[in-house]
Amino acid sequence: MKALKMSKPPDDAIRDILRFSLEKKKVQAVFSLSKIEGNGYAYALISNKELLSNICPTFPLMPVNSAKMISRLTAVEAVKSPIAVVLRPCELRALFELVKLEQAKLDNLLFISFVCNGVFPIKAMKDGLDGKLEKYWENARIGQDFAELRESCRICESFVPDNADIVLMTGGSQNNDTSSVLMKTQKGEEFIEGINDQFVEEDRELKGLDNVRNRRAELKKTVFSDLKTEDFGIQGLARIFGRCINCHACSKACPICHCNLCHFEAAESESDPSTFEVDLNNRGALRLPTNTVFYHVGRLIHVTISCVGCGMCSDVCPTDIPVATVFTKIAERVQNSFSYVPGRNVEEKIPILTFERDELEELGE
Numbered sequence: 001m002k003a004l005k006m007s008k009p010p011d012d013a014i015r016d017i018l019r020f021s022l023e024k025k026k027v028q029a030v031f032s033l034s035k036i037e038g039n040g041y042a043y044a045l046i047s048n049k050e051l052l053s054n055i056c057p058t059f060p061l062m063p064v065n066s067a068k069m070i071s072r073l074t075a076v077e078a079v080k081s082p083i084a085v086v087l088r089p090c091e092l093r094a095l096f097e098l099v100k101l102e103q104a105k106l107d108n109l110l111f112i113s114f115v116c117n118g119v120f121p122i123k124a125m126k127d128g129l130d131g132k133l134e135k136y137w138e139n140a141r142i143g144q145d146f147a148e149l150r151e152s153c154r155i156c157e158s159f160v161p162d163n164a165d166i167v168l169m170t171g172g173s174q175n176n177d178t179s180s181v182l183m184k185t186q187k188g189e190e191f192i193e194g195i196n197d198q199f200v201e202e203d204r205e206l207k208g209l210d211n212v213r214n215r216r217a218e219l220k221k222t223v224f225s226d227l228k229t230e231d232f233g234i235q236g237l238a239r240i241f242g243r244c245i246n247c248h249a250c251s252k253a254c255p256i257c258h259c260n261l262c263h264f265e266a267a268e269s270e271s272d273p274s275t276f277e278v279d280l281n282n283r284g285a286l287r288l289p290t291n292t293v294f295y296h297v298g299r300l301i302h303v304t305i306s307c308v309g310c311g312m313c314s315d316v317c318p319t320d321i322p323v324a325t326v327f328t329k330i331a332e333r334v335q336n337s338f339s340y341v342p343g344r345n346v347e348e349k350i351p352i353l354t355f356e357r358d359e360l361e362e363l364g365e
Helices: 010-023 049-054 067-074 089-100 122-126 133-142 186-192 209-227 233-241 249-253 273-283 292-306 312-316 323-337
Strands: 002-006 029-035 041-046 083-086 109-114 166-169 179-183 198-201
Touching (some): 010 109, 010 179, 029 067, 067 089, 089 109, 109 186, 166 186, 233 292, 292 323, 312 323
Parallel strands (some): 029 083, 083 109
Antiparallel strands (some): 002 179, 002 198, 166 179
16 A cells, blocks of 8 residues: 655644645645634635645544534535545544435545544533643554543544545554555545655554554443443433433534434424323323433434444533443444444445345344
8 A cells, every 4th residue: 555654743744735735736625623713623624725724633622523514515516626625534434424315425525534543522622632632642652542532532443544535644653743644545646646755655554553442442341331221221211311401412413413304303293281281190290301211212213323433422412411322332233233334335325224135034024
């Protein structure tokens, strides 16, 4: 596999590649996480090469899952001019699922991704990350996780992108002041052709990644075991989702939830006075808001087959329900039942959108 060796930190390497692509008119614009006024971060679409100094693709923050942003750009029609898109692995996998659900188009998009070392919860930005970044990058260099990252990141085993055109290797045994850029596709090679740096043949992925993956897998077993979803029942569901305030922030943040009008926000899902009266007569009391457990069960049925474990749902929950952990655990079992890995291949159909006579034979006739 062809690789580009660059004697500079990862973000600087990406900036140089993108600046080169804009100068050579290989792309019209760049989509990336960027620093904005003050101490804020947001995704931006940039066509002015001078403004590329603001991008910070590997900064450990995910304000939204950017698959939703690309969906908004391309759902109605594909972009007409080439755009370089820099995404984390879970964002790219979510985008591929949205393409299968006809919520996005990939035409004229070139994808750049990187080995992801995880992100901090959005709430961590309230106090700033200045005192934590040095330790974060040191841990990334030696292949250690940072305890203050999203739980979804600390148990994620899919932190290496396998479906991008260009992959920047970070973390593991890498020196943070050097970058190895792998061209994974013909499109990626053409995109970077002509840049003035050292090209080599790269046969290995990255030292230390197996250790990181194995450690995260062990932590995931512990986290899933502590959750005990198999013992939930209706009482367990009520217990874990009992503090839900029905804000639906988790569905708004989820890259897979895409319905224009959610059933749980439609008029027909509202309880009328007669329903309240029946429930009050039967129970003597009624919890408000209603249907919170039903809402989460409905979302589980809707999204678990395509859940990529990005953790956005837990990150935005105002009552700190471990939504992502529940969904990731259930999703893993559902996906394993169909031998399906969401976002692995854009040509691989979502199982619930297909029918096979011989699938799930163990369930009987």
